[in-house]
Amino acid sequence: RWPEAIRLRQEQVALCRRVFGLEHPSTINATTRLATCYSAAGRGDEAETLFQEQLAISNKALGPADDESRLAAEGLANIYFADGRQQEAIAMLAKASEPASSDSVGTFASLTLATWQAWSGTEADYEATRCRLLREAEQNKGTDPVNTAHRAAKAYCLRPSNDPARLARALDLARQGVGAGKTDWTLPCFHEGLGMAEYRNGQYAAAEQTLLVTEQLAQKLLSGRFRLEIQETARLFRAMSLFKQGRLEEARKLWRQVEAQMPPFPDDVSKPLDRGQPTRCDRLICWLVYKEAKALLNDAAFVKP
Secondary structure (H helix, E strand, O other): HHHHHHHHHHHHHHHHHHHHOOOOOOHHHHHHHHHHHHHHHHHHHHHHHHHHHHEEEHHHHHOOOOOOHHHHHHHHHHHHHHHOOOOHHHEEEEHHHOOOOOHHHHHHHHHHHHHHHHHHHHHHHHHHHHHHHHHHHOOOOOOOOHHHHHHHHHHHHOOOOOOOHHHHHHHHHHHHHHOOOOOOOOOHHHHHHHHHHEEEEEEOHHHHHHHHHHHHHHHHOOOOOHHHHHHHHHHHHHHHHHHHHHHHHHHHHHHHHHHHHHHOOOOOOOEEOOOOEEEEEEHHHHHHHHHHHHHHHHHOOOOOO
16 A cells, blocks of 8 residues: 555655654654665656755754664665665765674674675675674674674575585574563564574574474564565475485475565575565565575575476
């Protein structure tokens, strides 16, 4: 119901501008949300223009380190990334993730940054980002330590690593999220991160069980595309875990199920779109894992008929 949502956001923006003026935090917040709605509804040109306007206003009124400025920068970077302007998008997001990088906004921007770097093949930059996130999470100086630990572990485990010490540290951070005792929507996300870390550490049987729990929790606590993204990523990692345990037929069956259900891998990786819209971070992660799983399974032991 995007038309209705956009209409309500437009009315809110008009009211805030009339009552508070352009540079008031409430107006900036409402306008950034309207730009986000435009982007999600496929109105990319309007979203880009509005994000650009809001980024300039927010930087002037609140400063570039403010959450509203960083959210506007992240929204604009998402549009650039989907439009094939990946290096420009990555540079913008890197800047947005720098201040207060251990808070909720900063850690999500950093996870997205690591995902984009892995997707675009800038391996040295990705390596630097994932190692930085590990260090920051272990220092535990942020306002959101549990999510900081979870996102650092997830970012590190997007790709394989030949560093056993850092892999062990990522696993320890992933365990913090699951052990935090939360029972809300974050729980399947934390289990997903733990399953990824267990897989990267060669603990394939443990990863299989953790990822199965992830799918079940996602079914119970999440909805919409987010639920599918978490479940599909968990299933792909679980398929690879099964493969590593020599259970080839089970791995084959699970991989094919995910492939049949997920949005198709983009033909043009420089413009990754999901149903014509800018692609969410979790969908990009799912596609990255899909590509890895396909390469792992597509060997002499796995021949797709």
